[in-house]
Amino acid sequence: MNRSVSVIGLGYIGLPLAMSLCEKGFYVVGVDVDTKKVEMLQKGITHVMEDCDGVPLQDVLRKHLQERAFHPTTRVAVAAWETSAYIVTVGVPVNRDGELDTRPLTAAMEQLGRVIKPNDLVLIRSTVSPGMVEELCIPILEQTSRMSPGEDFHVAYAAERVAEGRAMREFQTLDVVVGGLTERCAVKAAELLGQLTSGKIHVTDLRTAQAVKVVENVQRDLNIALAHELSRFAEFHNIDVYELIRMANTHPRVQLLQPGIGVGGFCIPNAYHYMRHSLGSELSLPLLQLARHINQDAPARVVEAVEQGLRSVGKPLSGTVVAILGLGMKDNSNDVRESPAVVLADLLRDRGAVVRAYDPLVPLQFPFQTKTLKECLYQCDALVVATWHDVFAEEDFPAALSVRAHGCVVYDRKRHLQPYLESSQIDDKDVVTA
Numbered sequence: 001m002n003r004s005v006s007v008i009g010l011g012y013i014g015l016p017l018a019m020s021l022c023e024k025g026f027y028v029v030g031v032d033v034d035t036k037k038v039e040m041l042q043k044g045i046t047h048v049m050e051d052c053d054g055v056p057l058q059d060v061l062r063k064h065l066q067e068r069a070f071h072p073t074t075r076v077a078v079a080a081w082e083t084s085a086y087i088v089t090v091g092v093p094v095n096r097d098g099e100l101d102t103r104p105l106t107a108a109m110e111q112l113g114r115v116i117k118p119n120d121l122v123l124i125r126s127t128v129s130p131g132m133v134e135e136l137c138i139p140i141l142e143q144t145s146r147m148s149p150g151e152d153f154h155v156a157y158a159a160e161r162v163a164e165g166r167a168m169r170e171f172q173t174l175d176v177v178v179g180g181l182t183e184r185c186a187v188k189a190a191e192l193l194g195q196l197t198s199g200k201i202h203v204t205d206l207r208t209a210q211a212v213k214v215v216e217n218v219q220r221d222l223n224i225a226l227a228h229e230l231s232r233f234a235e236f237h238n239i240d241v242y243e244l245i246r247m248a249n250t251h252p253r254v255q256l257l258q259p260g261i262g263v264g265g266f267c268i269p270n271a272y273h274y275m276r277h278s279l280g281s282e283l284s285l286p287l288l289q290l291a292r293h294i295n296q297d298a299p300a301r302v303v304e305a306v307e308q309g310l311r312s313v314g315k316p317l318s319g320t321v322v323a324i325l326g327l328g329m330k331d332n333s334n335d336v337r338e339s340p341a342v343v344l345a346d347l348l349r350d351r352g353a354v355v356r357a358y359d360p361l362v363p364l365q366f367p368f369q370t371k372t373l374k375e376c377l378y379q380c381d382a383l384v385v386a387t388w389h390d391v392f393a394e395e396d397f398p399a400a401l402s403v404r405a406h407g408c409v410v411y412d413r414k415r416h417l418q419p420y421l422e423s424s425q426i427d428d429k430d431v432v433t434a
């Protein structure tokens with residue numbers, strides 16, 4: 001059995017995938033076009049926050065580099081010299097207008113097409129708009145390789161279903177849905193994937209395999225939109241939405257999600273757009289479109305609540321200092337792609353607020369980011385808890401909170417700061433909103 005494989009794209013998904021394959025005894029060539037990222041990986045450095053049974057991804061990376069089980073490179077030709085299976089994990093980004101950027105995927109296909117050999121397997125794991133594999137990827141592979149797909153080489157699709165932060169574990173345990181251009185293609189892909197996961201491999205047709213992933217993601221988008229709608233309903237009745245959801249979920253057939261300040265990341269916000277793109281103008285999906293709008297507007301509703309709170313203490317939003325805690329797209333994440341906290345910061349800045357944000361997990365990259373919690377909270381007129389990380393437990397909140405302005409508006413829906421605010425005996429100092 002050939003125990004070597006290439007992973008094309010070494011991002012939040014590709015790198016943990018490569019490491020999971022190494023953990024399973026594979027020799028892995030990792031290819032990425034980002035020269036700086038590859039140089040860092042060659043030195044054993046990564047900012048991707050994952051762990052494998054408690055061992056940080058960076059340590060796992062260093063182990064496999066040392067054992068020469070992992071070879072990061074920018075040259076796809078190296079992948080073709082050393083392996084005959086390529087797992088593609090490059091992204092298909094979606095811009096703020098909902099338009100898809102297929103260039104990373106098409107470029108990866110062109111590069112692979114130029115180097116693949118007879119009998120090789122191209123297994124696409126990127127999330128795509130259903131139909132892209134047949135209509136976009138395979139024709140490029142065919143044209144650039146001058147070989148016949150499904151006969152001379154194999155093409156299959158199996159979406160990546162893992163969640164960032166739990167990827168290493170989930171690669172090795174989750175069920176996988178796979179579709180091939182031919183039955184033989186699907187079998188080859190299933191054989192490879194069966195060596196990685198202990199979960200079941202479900203074989204279906206190529207188009208269904210692509211559609212499954214976006215449907216899984218859009219279901220979460222819809223359920224989160226429901227949670228946001230319930231949040232407004234609860235607000236009207238002056239009840240705590242989290243208590244409401246907790247109580248409703250005591251019913252065995254109810255599984256409501258919790259509202260946050262929005263939805264971020266590479267998966268959930270893009271799912272509707274991938275689906276819509278696949279339909280052209282022939283069909284619309286009004287329910288899913290509405291859910292997307294509700295979730296997209298969530299940070300703007302936070303701005304409204306903060307503004308209202310400030311108004312109640314006679315302060316305008318413009319010119320006031322608003323502190324944001326947590327910039328990652330979800331709790332315990334340093335991924336800021338599509339992060340609602342970053343959208344919130346931009347909206348507040350557009351309205352003239354002076355924004356400061358603190359996130360110890362996110363490397364300094366925004367002009368409004370501070371290095372310390374105290375710096376962030378200094379004389380702040382409003383404080384929004386956007387995401388909450390376990391490492392916040394190590395911060396000296398009582399000291400940091402003591403430097404906020406009087407009449408500080410606190411937007412902390414999950415009440416993470418409550419114990420600190422209560423113990424600091426400064427309840428006359430805050431206006432707790434929402």
Ligand SMILES: NC(=O)c1ccc[n+]([C@@H]2O[C@H](COP(=O)([O-])OP(=O)(O)OC[C@H]3O[C@@H](n4cnc5c(N)ncnc54)[C@H](O)[C@@H]3O)[C@@H](O)[C@H]2O)c1
Pocket residue numbers: 008009010011012013014031032033034037089090091092104105107108109111125126127128160161162163164265266267
């Ligand atoms: N992030 C998640 O939680 C998650 C979960 C499940 C599935 N996915 C899907 O997995 C895919 C990858 O997501 P990600 O979060 O790892 O994205 P990412 O942007 O972190 O990583 C993509 C990597 O591909 C590289 N790349 C781009 N073009 C390339 C090319 N032609 N050749 C080689 N490398 C190239 C980029 O430099 C980048 O390092 C996406 O399709 C995404 O939808 C993501």
